[in-house]
Amino acid sequence: MQRRFLQKGLLMASKWAVKAAREGFQVPIPQSVLDNLLRRMDDPSVRDLHLKPAADNRVELSGMKKVGVWVEFRAVFRLDPPAAEEPGQSLALALEKADPFFARNALLGALEEVDGVHVHEERVLVDLGNLIEQHQWGRKVPRGLRDRLRIADVSTQEGRINLRVGVS
Numbered sequence: 001m002q003r004r005f006l007q008k009g010l011l012m013a014s015k016w017a018v019k020a021a022r023e024g025f026q027v028p029i030p031q032s033v034l035d036n037l038l039r040r041m042d043d044p045s046v047r048d049l050h051l052k053p054a055a056d057n058r059v060e061l062s063g064m065k066k067v068g069v070w071v072e073f074r075a076v077f078r079l080d081p082p083a084a085e086e087p088g089q090s091l092a093l094a095l096e097k098a099d100p101f102f103a104r105n106a107l108l109g110a111l112e113e114v115d116g117v118h119v120h121e122e123r124v125l126v127d128l129g130n131l132i133e134q135h136q137w138g139r140k141v142p143r144g145l146r147d148r149l150r151i152a153d154v155s156t157q158e159g160r161i162n163l164r165v166g167v168s
Contacts, residue, residue: 024152024166031159033131034059043110053156059093065103073103079154079161082125088150088168089129095122128163 031052038049047070049063054076062074077093086092098104104122112119116127132149141149145167153164 022166024164027163027165029161029163037114037126040114041110043113045106046110053159053161055156057154057156058096059156059161061107065106067102067106071100071103073107074099075103075107077124079156081151081154086125087127087129089132090125090127091151091154091163093124093126095124
C-alpha cells in the first residue's frame with residue numbers, strides 16, 4: 001500500500017515538473033544581483049553606479065562619468081528575452097536613452113569590459129548562466145536540464161526584474 005502511494009506521488013511530482021518546464025516558471029532577480037553586476041565594472045572613468053528596475057520592462061542605470069570633470073549620466077534600457085540566435089540564458093538590454101548624449105558610447109564601452117556582458121551596437125547581452133547555476137534553486141536542477149533552460153519572458157514589477165524561464 002505504501003509502495004503504491006510512493007509510486008503515485010513520484011508520478012504526480014514528475015508530471016508537475018514536466019508541466020512547469022513546458023509552461024515556464026518565474027525567477028525574481030533581487031537588487032543584490034544587480035548591485036553585484038555593477039561591482040564587476042572595472043572602469044575608473046565611471047563611479048557611483050546604480051541600476052534599478054523601472055516601469056514597462058525598463059531598467060535605469062545612473063552614475064558619474066569622467067570627461068575631464070565628473071558628469072552625472074542616466075541611461076534607460078529596455079529588457080527583452082534573448083532572440084532565437086542568442087544564448088538562451090542571456091538577458092538582452094536595448095539602450096533607448098542616454099543623458100547626456102556623449103555618455104552613450106562610453107557607457108557601452110564600459111559595459112563591454114564586464115565579464116559575461118557582450119555589446120553589439122546598442123544591444124547588450126548579459127549572460128545569466130552563472131547566476132542560475134549559483135542560485136539556490138539552480139544548484140538543485142541537474143546540469144543537463146539546467147543547460148537547456150531558456151529565458152522566455154522578462155517583466156519588471158515592484159522594483160524587481162522577473163524572468164519566466166522554460167526548457168528549450
